[in-house]
Amino acid sequence: MQLLVEPVARLIDEFSRLPGIGPKTASRLVFYLLRAPEEQAQSLADALRDLRARITFCSICFNITESDPCAVCTDEKRDRSVICVVEEPLDVIAIERTRDYHGLYHVLHGTIAPVEGIGPDELHIADLLPRLDAMPPVREVIIATNPNMEGEATAMYIARQLEGRDVRVTRLARGLPVGGDLEYADEVTLSRALSGRQTME
């Protein structure tokens, strides 16, 4: 006997293709949906269809958007002299939540990861350079890639591409997380916090 009826087996397969979802979790989800009200599977299916049908990438900053160019790139109130380079659309949201940044963005959609075969050409790095020639001129590029090995390598690569241009290239401060505990900080974070120490005012 075939143990799983085909539609169930297929949905388990589809869920298992998602990152972080193994076959056990996938079958839990499927059997949950079988018992949930019918509209739940339906509205998840609708949302999945709409995602790719309605979402596109901004042709300027490559953030996700419903209309191209995106709301940030077309917002007259944003400071067009600063571009913040991030890895992912989620990073844009994280920075927007601070309400402390009012410039533009540039979303790379990944980091340089030679092991996974991702080189600079797979990312939107080359697309950043023409943006610097816009008027008014960009005076600062903040490289906000993640503070890990791939993020650092990507930041270094971009900084080299920008060498010789009349633009300030900065990197987000590394140090102790606010609310964190010095005792539990790893050595690298702590030594970054030391070398980046600031005068108290």
Add this chain to the structure above:
Amino acid sequence: MQLLVEPVARLIDEFSRLPGIGPKTASRLVFYLLRAPEEQAQSLADALRDLRARITFCSICFNITESDPCAVCTDEKRDRSVICVVEEPLDVIAIERTRDYHGLYHVLHGTIAPVEGIGPDELHIADLLPRLDAMPPVREVIIATNPNMEGEATAMYIARQLEGRDVRVTRLARGLPVGGDLEYADEVTLSRALSGRQTME
């Protein structure tokens, strides 16, 4: 600025409604799907639609099936004198995998859980009784609910319902799991293994 475009926010919401998936995991899944080939979100959506469109419950045993009655209930080679009562369709699959059981099933779709407001009437317990009057008569009901508090309570309830009938009511053996380690077994399992000890042959 609205931080998340609507189709993304909606899909994150939909994923978050699934058990064990929080908002962080949900947004990771959504941004993964945004970068994955378009057909992936599409085929997940299709599988979700098919699930409820093509799957129904067997009107005899309440297992999931594409055609009613299900493949087990209509299989002439199955032993119609034994019914194994399980909590979920996944339990049927687990038992089928052993290849040691050739009788019929009865899927309760849950356990008695007063705290969650699930009483006997919310489960397919009453539907079990008429099945016992079938010809040939059922000589054994194996209650294979989970060996936890809810499963035990449900087993006890069903056993009481079957009292006075000419049917053997059994429960799966509790004991040390095969490949397990006596040292790490909990007291309850160990005392069950002791009281259920069997003569070596």
